[in-house]
Amino acid sequence: MKSSILFVFVIIFAFAIQAQDSKINIVVIGAHPDDADVDVGGTAYQFAQMGHNVLFVSLTNGDAGHYSKGGGALAKIRMAEAQEAGKRIGVTYKVLDHHDAELMPTLELRHQIIRIIRNWNADVVITHRPYDYHPDHRNTAIAVQDAAFLVTVPNVAPDVPALRINPVFLYSHDNFQKPNPFQPDIAVDITAVYDKKVYGMAAHESQFFEWLPWLNGKLDQVPDSEKERLEWLGEVRSQKISPEAYAALVKWYGKEKAEQVRMAETFEICEFGKHPSDEEIRQLFPMLEK
Secondary structure, three states: OHHHHHHHHHHHHHHHHHHHHOOOEEEEEEOOOOHHHHHHHHHHHHHHHOOOEEEEEEEEOOOOOOOOOOHHHHHHHHHHHHHHHHHHHOOEEEEEEEOOOOOOOOHHHHHHHHHHHHHOOOOEEEEOOOOOOOHHHHHHHHHHHHHHHHOOOOOOOOOOOOOOOOOEEEEEOOOOOOOOOOOOOEEEEOHHHHHHHHHHHHOOHHHHHHHHHHHOOOHHHOOOOHHHHHHHHHHHOOOOOOHHHHHHHHHHHOHHHHOOOOOEEEEEEOOOOOOOOHHHHHHHOOOOOO
């Protein structure tokens, strides 16, 4: 009898270990506390709902992004907003204490990124492309690219064990054309969860309802009520499906489903990380079902 009970416990333990190992670990690294939400919010929400582990990282504390607030007071606001956003979509949010608009791809920053990726045991890392209007975005991309191979090198940042397998590194979407336009290698349908993404973004109140509308001369258009603000933000941040994104959706979902997609997030494979096959991409993005 005791041997039978022991056998059952061994089987249960084995299944638990297998289930734990099957979790996908995703790190999204942005320059500012709202960047990850904008670029990956819908995909991240789906990962989280499936039980996978998502970490949003902001390399700066966002202490310059406002027209009337700034410094430590603004950094505290943006930290609180990031934590609330993480709760809303089910991800962990980490904000580093580098000054907004002053980020540089230093050796110190590279090692910070390496440690973050290793500690999360990342399977997928998503960041900006190095072609962007904002120097913080460009320098984030450079720093992550510089870390891409080195996360597997034991003698670099040796206080944290190196990864045995290099993660898949991905770029998030942008519209910049020179020197190279964005290439959507992966497209994720977020139509059904777009409202969840918008709700997560709305936690960054100082950005989406103050700073960015002020920059665009639309501060007077921001509604007062939460319901109207969510509707307004969802409309303002919506983007049409480009022909290139549609082609990627057809590849991953099939033509019939692709025609029904109204909102999508797209990603380009960075050559500096693991070069995944289509089968590996489907394993890493289990929401890609035809």
